[in-house]
Amino acid sequence: MRAGIIVFPGINRERDMAIALALASGRKPRMLWHTETDLSGLDLVVIPGGFSYGDYLRAGAMAAHSPIMGAVRAHAARGGYVLGACNGFQILTEAGLLPGALLRNVSLRFLAMDCHLRVERAGTAFTGHFQKGEVFRAVLAHGEGNYYADETTLDRLEGEGLVAFRYAAPDGRLTPASNLNGSARAIAGIFSPNLRVLGLMPHAENLVDPLAGGDDAKKLFEGLAAAFAA
Protein backbone atom coordinates (compact mmCIF):
# COMPACT_ATOMS: atom_id res chain seq x y z
CA MET A 1 0.00 0.00 0.00
CA ARG A 2 1.49 3.31 -1.09
CA ALA A 3 0.00 5.84 1.31
CA GLY A 4 0.63 9.55 1.74
CA ILE A 5 -0.21 11.66 4.77
CA ILE A 6 -0.91 15.36 4.35
CA VAL A 7 0.68 17.66 6.89
CA PHE A 8 -0.99 21.03 7.38
CA PRO A 9 0.36 23.56 9.87
CA GLY A 10 -1.36 22.72 13.17
CA ILE A 11 -1.87 19.02 12.42
CA ASN A 12 -0.69 16.83 15.28
CA ARG A 13 -1.76 13.23 14.62
CA GLU A 14 0.27 12.59 11.49
CA ARG A 15 2.92 10.47 13.25
CA ASP A 16 0.27 8.29 14.92
CA MET A 17 -1.27 7.73 11.50
CA ALA A 18 2.14 6.93 9.97
CA ILE A 19 2.80 4.33 12.68
CA ALA A 20 -0.59 2.68 12.11
CA LEU A 21 -0.18 2.54 8.33
CA ALA A 22 3.41 1.28 8.48
CA LEU A 23 2.51 -1.34 11.08
CA ALA A 24 -0.29 -2.75 8.94
CA SER A 25 1.32 -2.52 5.51
CA GLY A 26 5.06 -2.80 6.25
CA ARG A 27 5.60 0.31 4.20
CA LYS A 28 6.29 3.80 5.48
CA PRO A 29 3.84 6.38 4.17
CA ARG A 30 5.02 9.47 2.36
CA MET A 31 4.60 12.69 4.33
CA LEU A 32 3.12 15.42 2.12
CA TRP A 33 3.48 19.10 3.01
CA HIS A 34 0.33 21.14 2.35
CA THR A 35 1.98 23.10 -0.47
CA GLU A 36 2.69 19.95 -2.53
CA THR A 37 0.43 19.19 -5.46
CA ASP A 38 1.78 15.88 -6.80
CA LEU A 39 -0.05 12.84 -5.43
CA SER A 40 0.81 10.54 -8.31
CA GLY A 41 1.55 6.93 -7.45
CA LEU A 42 -0.38 6.95 -4.20
CA ASP A 43 -3.11 4.41 -3.46
CA LEU A 44 -4.33 6.22 -0.38
CA VAL A 45 -4.15 9.85 0.73
CA VAL A 46 -4.73 10.43 4.43
CA ILE A 47 -5.73 13.71 6.03
CA PRO A 48 -4.89 13.24 9.70
CA GLY A 49 -6.22 14.83 12.86
CA GLY A 50 -5.16 17.96 14.63
CA PHE A 51 -5.98 21.63 14.38
CA SER A 52 -5.06 22.69 10.86
CA TYR A 53 -4.46 26.45 10.69
CA GLY A 54 -5.49 26.69 14.33
CA ASP A 55 -9.09 25.79 13.45
CA TYR A 56 -9.51 29.47 12.50
CA LEU A 57 -12.96 30.48 11.23
CA ARG A 58 -14.25 26.87 11.39
CA ALA A 59 -12.45 23.57 11.88
CA GLY A 60 -11.11 22.57 8.47
CA ALA A 61 -12.22 25.75 6.67
CA MET A 62 -8.73 27.03 5.87
CA ALA A 63 -7.23 23.65 5.01
CA ALA A 64 -10.07 22.99 2.56
CA HIS A 65 -8.69 25.79 0.36
CA SER A 66 -4.98 24.99 0.64
CA PRO A 67 -2.92 24.11 -2.47
CA ILE A 68 -2.83 20.35 -1.88
CA MET A 69 -6.62 20.05 -1.68
CA GLY A 70 -6.95 20.61 -5.42
CA ALA A 71 -4.74 17.58 -5.89
CA VAL A 72 -6.82 15.61 -3.36
CA ARG A 73 -9.98 16.47 -5.32
CA ALA A 74 -8.35 15.27 -8.55
CA HIS A 75 -7.11 12.10 -6.78
CA ALA A 76 -10.64 11.37 -5.52
CA ALA A 77 -12.15 12.17 -8.93
CA ARG A 78 -9.94 9.58 -10.63
CA GLY A 79 -11.07 6.97 -8.09
CA GLY A 80 -8.24 7.35 -5.59
CA TYR A 81 -8.77 6.44 -1.94
CA VAL A 82 -8.90 9.11 0.76
CA LEU A 83 -9.14 8.76 4.53
CA GLY A 84 -9.93 11.82 6.63
CA ALA A 85 -9.65 11.27 10.38
CA CYS A 86 -11.03 13.78 12.88
CA ASN A 87 -9.82 17.15 11.55
CA GLY A 88 -9.39 15.30 8.25
CA PHE A 89 -13.15 14.50 8.25
CA GLN A 90 -13.91 18.16 8.98
CA ILE A 91 -11.63 19.19 6.09
CA LEU A 92 -13.32 16.72 3.69
CA THR A 93 -16.76 18.16 4.48
CA GLU A 94 -15.50 21.75 4.19
CA ALA A 95 -13.94 20.83 0.84
CA GLY A 96 -17.23 19.35 -0.35
CA LEU A 97 -15.78 15.86 -0.81
CA LEU A 98 -18.23 14.50 1.75
CA PRO A 99 -21.67 15.89 2.60
CA GLY A 100 -22.70 17.51 5.87
CA ALA A 101 -20.71 19.33 8.53
CA LEU A 102 -19.27 18.75 11.98
CA LEU A 103 -20.81 21.00 14.63
CA ARG A 104 -19.72 21.76 18.18
CA ASN A 105 -20.20 18.74 20.45
CA VAL A 106 -23.65 18.86 22.01
CA SER A 107 -22.09 19.08 25.49
CA LEU A 108 -19.93 22.02 24.35
CA ARG A 109 -16.97 20.14 25.82
CA PHE A 110 -13.86 18.88 24.11
CA LEU A 111 -14.10 15.10 24.36
CA ALA A 112 -10.91 13.11 24.96
CA MET A 113 -12.06 9.59 25.77
CA ASP A 114 -12.68 6.12 24.40
CA CYS A 115 -15.77 5.40 22.34
CA HIS A 116 -17.24 2.33 20.65
CA LEU A 117 -17.98 2.17 16.97
CA ARG A 118 -20.42 -0.16 15.26
CA VAL A 119 -19.56 -1.15 11.72
CA GLU A 120 -22.49 -0.29 9.47
CA ARG A 121 -20.94 -1.16 6.13
CA ALA A 122 -18.49 -4.03 5.75
CA GLY A 123 -16.81 -5.19 2.56
CA THR A 124 -15.16 -1.89 1.63
CA ALA A 125 -11.42 -1.22 1.39
CA PHE A 126 -11.65 0.40 4.82
CA THR A 127 -13.87 -2.18 6.49
CA GLY A 128 -12.77 -5.37 4.75
CA HIS A 129 -11.62 -7.04 7.97
CA PHE A 130 -14.80 -6.20 9.89
CA GLN A 131 -18.20 -7.86 9.97
CA LYS A 132 -21.32 -5.71 9.68
CA GLY A 133 -22.55 -4.96 13.20
CA GLU A 134 -19.16 -5.60 14.78
CA VAL A 135 -18.25 -3.20 17.58
CA PHE A 136 -14.74 -1.99 18.34
CA ARG A 137 -13.12 0.60 20.56
CA ALA A 138 -11.62 3.82 19.21
CA VAL A 139 -10.54 7.16 20.65
CA LEU A 140 -12.33 10.48 20.61
CA ALA A 141 -10.38 13.74 20.71
CA HIS A 142 -12.44 16.60 19.35
CA GLY A 143 -14.50 19.66 20.16
CA GLU A 144 -16.47 19.68 16.89
CA GLY A 145 -17.51 16.15 16.03
CA ASN A 146 -21.26 16.46 16.10
CA TYR A 147 -22.20 15.27 12.59
CA TYR A 148 -24.92 17.28 10.91
CA ALA A 149 -26.64 16.96 7.56
CA ASP A 150 -30.18 17.80 6.50
CA GLU A 151 -32.77 15.03 6.68
CA THR A 152 -32.71 14.44 2.91
CA THR A 153 -28.95 13.93 2.95
CA LEU A 154 -29.14 11.65 6.00
CA ASP A 155 -31.83 9.54 4.31
CA ARG A 156 -29.71 9.32 1.17
CA LEU A 157 -26.61 8.29 3.13
CA GLU A 158 -28.58 5.56 4.89
CA GLY A 159 -30.44 4.47 1.76
CA GLU A 160 -27.25 4.12 -0.26
CA GLY A 161 -25.38 2.35 2.53
CA LEU A 162 -22.86 5.14 2.94
CA VAL A 163 -22.91 5.27 6.73
CA ALA A 164 -19.63 3.59 7.69
CA PHE A 165 -19.69 3.64 11.50
CA ARG A 166 -22.00 4.73 14.29
CA TYR A 167 -21.30 5.51 17.94
CA ALA A 168 -22.69 2.60 19.95
CA ALA A 169 -22.58 1.00 23.37
CA PRO A 170 -20.02 -1.82 23.74
CA ASP A 171 -22.83 -4.33 23.09
CA GLY A 172 -23.75 -2.61 19.85
CA ARG A 173 -26.94 -0.91 21.01
CA LEU A 174 -27.47 2.70 19.99
CA THR A 175 -28.31 4.71 23.09
CA PRO A 176 -28.42 8.47 23.72
CA ALA A 177 -25.50 8.01 26.15
CA SER A 178 -23.34 6.21 23.59
CA ASN A 179 -23.76 9.02 21.06
CA LEU A 180 -21.16 11.04 22.90
CA ASN A 181 -21.03 14.16 20.73
CA GLY A 182 -24.70 14.25 19.71
CA SER A 183 -24.19 13.35 16.04
CA ALA A 184 -27.20 13.05 13.76
CA ARG A 185 -28.29 9.39 13.76
CA ALA A 186 -25.14 8.64 15.80
CA ILE A 187 -23.02 8.85 12.65
CA ALA A 188 -19.28 8.62 13.29
CA GLY A 189 -18.08 8.01 9.74
CA ILE A 190 -19.39 8.19 6.17
CA PHE A 191 -18.31 7.05 2.72
CA SER A 192 -18.44 8.79 -0.63
CA PRO A 193 -20.81 7.12 -3.15
CA ASN A 194 -17.91 5.11 -4.67
CA LEU A 195 -16.89 3.96 -1.13
CA ARG A 196 -13.35 5.23 -1.66
CA VAL A 197 -13.46 8.36 0.49
CA LEU A 198 -14.00 7.78 4.22
CA GLY A 199 -14.45 10.51 6.82
CA LEU A 200 -14.13 9.19 10.36
CA MET A 201 -14.35 11.33 13.48
CA PRO A 202 -12.68 9.05 16.10
CA HIS A 203 -9.03 8.07 15.94
CA ALA A 204 -8.60 4.45 14.91
CA GLU A 205 -4.85 5.10 14.57
CA ASN A 206 -4.50 5.50 18.33
CA LEU A 207 -5.44 1.89 19.09
CA VAL A 208 -3.06 -0.19 16.98
CA ASP A 209 -0.50 -1.31 19.58
CA PRO A 210 -1.11 -3.28 22.82
CA LEU A 211 1.74 -1.35 24.43
CA ALA A 212 -0.09 1.92 23.80
CA GLY A 213 -3.51 1.08 25.20
CA GLY A 214 -4.70 -1.69 22.90
CA ASP A 215 -4.95 -2.70 19.26
CA ASP A 216 -8.75 -2.74 19.00
CA ALA A 217 -8.82 -0.60 15.86
CA LYS A 218 -5.87 -2.19 14.05
CA LYS A 219 -8.23 -4.13 11.77
CA LEU A 220 -9.12 -0.98 9.87
CA PHE A 221 -5.51 -0.56 8.74
CA GLU A 222 -4.95 -4.28 8.20
CA GLY A 223 -8.03 -4.31 5.98
CA LEU A 224 -6.67 -1.40 3.98
CA ALA A 225 -3.26 -3.03 3.61
CA ALA A 226 -4.91 -6.25 2.41
CA ALA A 227 -7.11 -4.37 -0.07
CA PHE A 228 -4.08 -2.84 -1.74
CA ALA A 229 -1.87 -5.92 -1.51
CA ALA A 230 -4.30 -7.86 -3.69
Place this chain on the structure above:
Amino acid sequence: MKAIVTVMPKPGVLDPQGKAIARALDHLGFGGVGEVRAGKVIEVELAATDPEAARKEAASMAEQLLANTVIESFSVTISQ
Protein backbone atom coordinates in the same frame (compact mmCIF):
# COMPACT_ATOMS: atom_id res chain seq x y z
CA MET B 1 -15.47 50.34 1.57
CA LYS B 2 -16.04 47.97 4.40
CA ALA B 3 -18.18 44.86 4.21
CA ILE B 4 -19.67 43.57 7.42
CA VAL B 5 -20.55 39.90 7.02
CA THR B 6 -22.80 38.41 9.69
CA VAL B 7 -22.76 34.62 9.84
CA MET B 8 -25.46 32.79 11.81
CA PRO B 9 -26.36 29.14 12.33
CA LYS B 10 -29.30 28.26 10.07
CA PRO B 11 -32.70 27.79 11.67
CA GLY B 12 -33.03 24.13 12.63
CA VAL B 13 -29.29 23.64 13.07
CA LEU B 14 -28.54 22.94 16.70
CA ASP B 15 -26.67 25.83 18.29
CA PRO B 16 -25.26 24.49 21.57
CA GLN B 17 -23.35 27.74 22.10
CA GLY B 18 -26.54 29.78 21.95
CA LYS B 19 -28.24 27.33 24.33
CA ALA B 20 -25.37 27.64 26.82
CA ILE B 21 -25.55 31.45 26.66
CA ALA B 22 -29.30 31.30 27.28
CA ARG B 23 -28.74 29.11 30.35
CA ALA B 24 -26.04 31.47 31.66
CA LEU B 25 -28.30 34.49 31.20
CA ASP B 26 -30.99 32.68 33.14
CA HIS B 27 -28.51 31.94 35.96
CA LEU B 28 -27.61 35.64 36.05
CA GLY B 29 -31.24 36.40 36.78
CA PHE B 30 -32.36 37.67 33.38
CA GLY B 31 -35.89 36.38 33.24
CA GLY B 32 -37.83 36.01 30.04
CA VAL B 33 -34.89 35.03 27.82
CA GLY B 34 -36.15 33.01 24.87
CA GLU B 35 -33.98 31.32 22.26
CA VAL B 36 -30.41 32.64 21.91
CA ARG B 37 -28.42 32.08 18.72
CA ALA B 38 -24.69 32.78 18.53
CA GLY B 39 -22.94 33.64 15.27
CA LYS B 40 -20.00 35.74 14.19
CA VAL B 41 -19.31 39.05 12.51
CA ILE B 42 -16.46 39.46 10.02
CA GLU B 43 -15.35 42.88 8.78
CA VAL B 44 -13.58 42.99 5.42
CA GLU B 45 -12.01 46.11 3.94
CA LEU B 46 -12.46 46.22 0.19
CA ALA B 47 -10.84 48.22 -2.59
CA ALA B 48 -14.19 48.44 -4.39
CA THR B 49 -15.78 51.90 -4.42
CA ASP B 50 -19.20 50.90 -5.74
CA PRO B 51 -21.46 49.61 -2.92
CA GLU B 52 -23.20 47.09 -5.17
CA ALA B 53 -19.88 45.67 -6.43
CA ALA B 54 -18.63 45.51 -2.84
CA ARG B 55 -21.77 43.67 -1.74
CA LYS B 56 -21.42 41.13 -4.55
CA GLU B 57 -17.76 40.54 -3.77
CA ALA B 58 -18.44 40.08 -0.04
CA ALA B 59 -21.32 37.70 -0.78
CA SER B 60 -19.01 35.63 -2.97
CA MET B 61 -16.43 35.55 -0.15
CA ALA B 62 -19.12 34.39 2.26
CA GLU B 63 -20.29 31.65 -0.13
CA GLN B 64 -16.78 30.33 -0.65
CA LEU B 65 -15.16 30.74 2.75
CA LEU B 66 -16.66 32.96 5.43
CA ALA B 67 -19.80 30.86 5.92
CA ASN B 68 -20.38 27.14 5.58
CA THR B 69 -23.75 27.28 3.86
CA VAL B 70 -24.53 23.71 4.88
CA ILE B 71 -25.04 24.96 8.43
CA GLU B 72 -24.85 28.75 8.31
CA SER B 73 -26.59 31.65 6.63
CA PHE B 74 -25.05 35.05 6.12
CA SER B 75 -25.97 38.65 5.47
CA VAL B 76 -23.80 41.49 4.12
CA THR B 77 -23.87 45.15 5.11
CA ILE B 78 -21.70 47.68 3.29
CA SER B 79 -20.39 50.80 4.98
CA GLN B 80 -18.01 53.56 3.88
